[in-house]
Amino acid sequence: MSVFVTDGEQRATLALVRALGRAGIPVTVGSATPSSLAGSSRFCEGRVQYPRPADQGEAFQSKVRNEMQSGNYRVLIPMTDITTILVAQIRKELEAFVRVPISTEEQIGRVRDKRQVLLEARKIGIGCPETFMLGDDQDLREISLKLPYPVVIKPRLSWIRRNGEWLSTSVEYACDAEDLKRKYQQAHSLVPDPLVQEHVRGEGRGVFLLVWNGELKAAFSHRRLREKPPWGGVSVYRESIPLDREMVDKSYQLLQAFGWQGPAMVEYKVDNRDGQLKLMEVNGRFWGSLQLALDSGMNFPLLYYRLAMGENPASQFTYRAGARSRWLLGDLDQLLIRWKHRVGQNGLFASEPSKLRASLDFLKFYEPNLRYEILRFEDPAPGWCECRQYIRTLLHRSGSGKEGSRAH
Numbered sequence: 001m002s003v004f005v006t007d008g009e010q011r012a013t014l015a016l017v018r019a020l021g022r023a024g025i026p027v028t029v030g031s032a033t034p035s036s037l038a039g040s041s042r043f044c045e046g047r048v049q050y051p052r053p054a055d056q057g058e059a060f061q062s063k064v065r066n067e068m069q070s071g072n073y074r075v076l077i078p079m080t081d082i083t084t085i086l087v088a089q090i091r092k093e094l095e096a097f098v099r100v101p102i103s104t105e106e107q108i109g110r111v112r113d114k115r116q117v118l119l120e121a122r123k124i125g126i127g128c129p130e131t132f133m134l135g136d137d138q139d140l141r142e143i144s145l146k147l148p149y150p151v152v153i154k155p156r157l158s159w160i161r162r163n164g165e166w167l168s169t170s171v172e173y174a175c176d177a178e179d180l181k182r183k184y185q186q187a188h189s190l191v192p193d194p195l196v197q198e199h200v201r202g203e204g205r206g207v208f209l210l211v212w213n214g215e216l217k218a219a220f221s222h223r224r225l226r227e228k229p230p231w232g233g234v235s236v237y238r239e240s241i242p243l244d245r246e247m248v249d250k251s252y253q254l255l256q257a258f259g260w261q262g263p264a265m266v267e268y269k270v271d272n273r274d275g276q277l278k279l280m281e282v283n284g285r286f287w288g289s290l291q292l293a294l295d296s297g298m299n300f301p302l303l304y305y306r307l308a309m310g311e312n313p314a315s316q317f318t319y320r321a322g323a324r325s326r327w328l329l330g331d332l333d334q335l336l337i338r339w340k341h342r343v344g345q346n347g348l349f350a351s352e353p354s355k356l357r358a359s360l361d362f363l364k365f366y367e368p369n370l371r372y373e374i375l376r377f378e379d380p381a382p383g384w385c386e387c388r389q390y391i392r393t394l395l396h397r398s399g400s401g402k403e404g405s406r407a408h
Contacts, residue, residue, distance in 0.1 A: 002025065002028055003073065003076075004030060004073040005017065005027055005076075005077045006031075006077070006078045006079050006080070007031065008036030009032070009036050010288070011374065012286045013036075013038040014038040015290040015301070015373075016077070016286065017029060018294070019299055019301040020305060027043065029046070029048070030050050030064070031047070031050070032049070032052040033049065037382050037386055038382070040381040041382050053082045054082055054165065057164065064076070064086075065090060068098045073097075074098065076099070077101070079285060081112065081284075081285065082159060084102060084284070084285055087102065089105055091104070102262050103284065107259050107261070111284040112159075112284070113157065115156050115193070118195070118279070120254055120257045120258070123257075124250055126254060129199075130147065130198040131197045132146070132196045132197075133195060144180050149175050150173040150199050151180060151196060152171060152174075152198070153171065153173075153174060153195075154171050155171070155190065156192075156195065160190065184196065200271050200278045202271050202272040203269065204267065204268070205241070205268045206222050206235075206238075206289070207251040207265070207266045207267075207268070208222075208263070208264075208300070210262070210263050211256070211260050211264070214259075216252050217307065217313070217316070218298060218315060218316045218317065219248045220243075220293045221244065222238045222241060222293075225237040226361075228330050230334050230337060230338050230341075230352065230358075235289050236327045236333070240292055240319065240320065240323045241321055254266060254282065262304070263286050263300060264283065265283045266279070267280040267281050289325060289373070292323065296320045324367060325370070326373060328373075331362060339358075339359075
């Protein structure tokens with residue numbers, strides 16, 4: 001009797017497999033490929049390949065349904081936005097065979113909508129970037145005169161399903177009124193009524209919560225030291241920090257407004273202009289930097305598993321601050337991106353570290369309080385797996401570039 005976890009390609013899945021495996025809980029890893037990052041861990045008990053959720057959603061659901069009917073699993077944990085949505089859609093069928101400790105499809109949909117999140121956050125009194133929503137009878141030309149550039153065009157949904165395929169959307173930065181008009185229209189054609197926001201510059205901070213039956217069971221916080229891409233994205237180097245009780249309380253209230261169940265990340269930035277926290281987004285799932293919480297003494301996966309199994313463990317809010325975690329290959333990517341982009345592109349300001357400074361910072365491979373996210377001596381195979389995939393990706397890009405050059 002074990003846990004079935006999806007998305008073996010994800011770093012958060014690897015962290016979960018390691019955490020549960022160390023606790024003696026067998027974990028089977030599902031993935032769309034024969035081998036995967038989490039599936040290569042020595043703590044993985046079994047591997048299952050399923051159809052690609054992004055473009056074969058119904059086939060993925062059928063495979064998961066059949067796998068759960070085997071009776072071999074006690075808990076099913078989807079790990080990404082897409083698999084969580086697909087599992088939520090067949091949750092009632094699955095619950096006859098396995099525990100599915102996630103929110104409902106309707107709750108997930110509301111939390112995915114950045115507009116709804118922003119409106120609820122304003123009611124609670126959470127600081128937000130100045131935001132314009134054209135659905136509120138505001139004119140794009142009027143907006144273009146109100147915000148200092150660059151401005152941010154943020155799609156309401158990070159993923160959207162079109163013709164049976166899930167497509168990823170991305171945040172865009174506009175440098176002037178014409179650029180805003182063009183990029184807004186592009187974003188609007190994919191997901192109607194994107195948000196137009198001021199660009200908030202400052203340190204990124206995350207509040208990570210586990211909510212169960214309306215009760216806050218765990219909270220953790222970190223600050224982002226480097227991100228990929230450098231102007232804002234996933235954290236590649238981060239540090240655990242003490243809890244800010246007001247930030248935790250308001251983040252909890254925000255999740256309560258949606259009736260949330262399970263783990264979630266509430267992301268903020270500390271505005272350089274006034275030192276105030278401004279809400280960026282909410283992700284209703286385990287986060288990429290989950291390993292840092294584990295290294296700090298906060299075992300979210302084990303607590304989540306115990307709750308799913310009907311236990312009532314004590315809430316946990318204490319952990320070690322000052323622990324640092326680095327995703328090495330992600331950090332290398334951010335450095336390469338930094339080298340390829342000049343100041344002014346995508347909101348990259350002159351106040352950012354120089355290319356030389358960024359390179360020297362990258363070369364600091366040792367710190368007393370630093371652990372590497374993927375590379376672990378006690379579990380080395382995922383590190384090798386990631387390196388092989390990284391090299392294959394580089395070679396593929398290089399080959400595509402040569403073919404493109406010959407075509408021209």
